Amino acid sequence: xxxxxxxxxxxxxxxxxxxxxxxxxxxxxxxxxxxxxxxxxxxxxxxxxxxxxxxxxxxxxxxxxxxxxxxxxxxxxxxxxxxxxxxxxxxxxxxxxxxxxxxxxxxxxxxxxxxxxxxxxxxxxxxxxxxxxxxxxxxxxxxxxxxxxxxxxxxxxxxxxxxxxxxxxxxxxxxxxxxxxxxxxxxxxxxxxxxxxxxxxxxxxxxxxxxxxxxxxxxxxxxxxxxxxxxxxxxxxxxxxxxxxxxxxxxxxxxxxx
Ligand SMILES: [Zn+2]
Numbered sequence: 419x420x421x422x423x424x425x426x427x428x429x430x431x432x433x434x435x436x437x438x439x440x441x442x443x444x445x446x447x448x449x450x451x452x453x454x455x456x457x458x459x460x461x462x463x464x465x466x467x468x469x470x471x472x473x474x475x476x477x478x479x480x481x482x483x484x485x486x487x488x489x490x491x492x493x494x495x496x497x498x499x500x501x502x503x504x505x506x507x508x509x510x511x512x513x514x515x516x517x518x519x520x521x522x523x524x525x526x527x528x529x530x531x532x533x534x535x536x537x538x539x540x541x542x543x544x545x546x547x548x549x550x551x552x553x554x555x556x557x558x559x560x561x562x563x564x565x566x567x568x569x570x571x572x573x574x575x576x577x578x579x580x581x582x583x584x585x586x587x588x589x590x591x592x593x594x595x596x597x598x599x600x601x602x603x604x605x606x607x608x609x610x611x612x613x614x615x616x617x618x619x620x621x622x623x624x625x626x627x628x629x630x631x632x633x634x635x636x637x638x639x640x641x642x643x644x645x646x647x648x649x650x651x652x653x654x655x656x657x658x659x660x661x662x663x664x665x666x667x668x669x670x671x672x673x674x675x676x
């Protein structure tokens with residue numbers, strides 16, 4: 419008998435927490451639809467029910483992660499592109515929350531290693547990065563690259579999705595291009611073999627995967643993930659094995675949207 423009240427309290431708390439986590443904190447703004455339909459191919463391919471879920475997940479992300487524009491006034495389209503990039507890689511995961519990001523900082527254009535972004539600073543070649551040290555749990559993006567990722571429909575390239583996939587790779591404790599949490603231990607070796615085979619082709623100029631994917635395992639995983647989300651049909655046709663492996667990683671069998 420003395421356990422009943424504590425048990426009720428625990429059950430009530432669990433129920434409340436689940437409800438809170440599942441329920442978006444507000445209605446999604448009407449202009450999101452127009453922006454998503456016009457620019458985000460992943461969203462265009464979803465059915466109406468999935469589109470509602472996608473927007474709810476975006477809203478949850480925006481409520482949990484601070485997005486800041488430096489040197490320009492942030493617009494709704496910037497927020498929509500950041501949140502869409504966050505949700506695309508994890509859309510088929512059940513009740514997913516990023517635990518390793520609290521803020522996204524956006525500069526107008528590319529920036530350098532010291533986060534200099536003004537026109538007069540040198541070596542501004544970085545378009546996106548996952549921060550560390552002082553910037554741990556922060557993502558830094560170029561606004562130009564963020565927009566380019568969605569507006570160019572044919573280049574298999576999307577900087578913001580790339581950076582969010584780095585965050586997923588980081589989750590198993592090591593950023594190594596091996597998403598062992600997602601594909602399962604038994605597929606680690608096949609993944610590594612497949613990765614090295616394709617990296618060799620990239621570096622011999624015999625692959626249509628962007629050359630940056632040949633620079634390291636870490637970048638290979640993110641570059642082919644961009645390809646997977648931007649041009650899935652093309653990837654399936656040109657690289658069926660790679661497609662199958664990425665499908666296993668990002669579209670696990672238990673699909674919350676079915
Ligand atoms: Zn990268």
